[in-house]
Amino acid sequence: MEAMKLIGLLDSPYVRRVAVSLKLMGVPFEHQLLSVFRTFEEFRRINPVVKAPTLVCDDGAVLMDSTLILDYVEGRVAPGKRLMPAEGAARREALRLTGLALAACEKCVQMIYERNQRPEEKRHKRHEPWLERARLQADAALRELERAADVRSPWLQGESITAADVVVACTWRFTQYYHEETQVSGAKFPMLVAHSARAEALPEFTSTPLD
DSSP states (O other), rough: OEEEESOOOTTSOOOOOHHHHHHHOOOOEEEEETTTTTTTTHHHHHHHOOOEEEOOOOOOOEEEHHHHHHHHHHSOOOGGGGGSSSHHHHHHHHHHHHHHHHHHHHHHHHHHHHHSSSSSGGGTTTHHHHHHHHHHOOOOOOHHHHTOOOSSBBBTTSSSSHHHHHHHHHHEEEEEEHHHHHOOGGGGGGHHHHHHHHHHHHHHHHHHHOO
């Protein structure tokens, strides 16, 4: 069987989340850098839906959506290598933090697309209330994550990095890379800044740079 292939660019927090997670779990994969915009037709030949990330499994099956991809991968690795807590309160908390991070991502992506993909002549003042609502939603999610990051342990859920740490770190780096569009200030979220710095210092993150 061939190695799994991850399709998508690392400027997507969803693609980066999967790539970093695969490395942390020790799962070999090939990474094909295709854009849903610039290489649309090439991407469509792999996945007609053209959604990043896409994972081509070793038997040729195609999966998409970062959460579903990681659920599949975690089912293939030894329990000791999994990033998502298996059960109980720890699992529920990991899911809660993941949901908050993905909500922040979703709203920030909407803001970025509005600024970068809609032609300037088609922008209208009526979109500003919608953008402001998206900012408020992203800010609410990040505030909850800021509270969760105010812990004495190295990571959000203790001494070991978990799935929640990965998605939160990828989300934060994304908001800062596109700070002009997201308008997320690090000064408001010092705990997330510190958490991001710890995560970004790991080899699995440094070898998977957003920029």
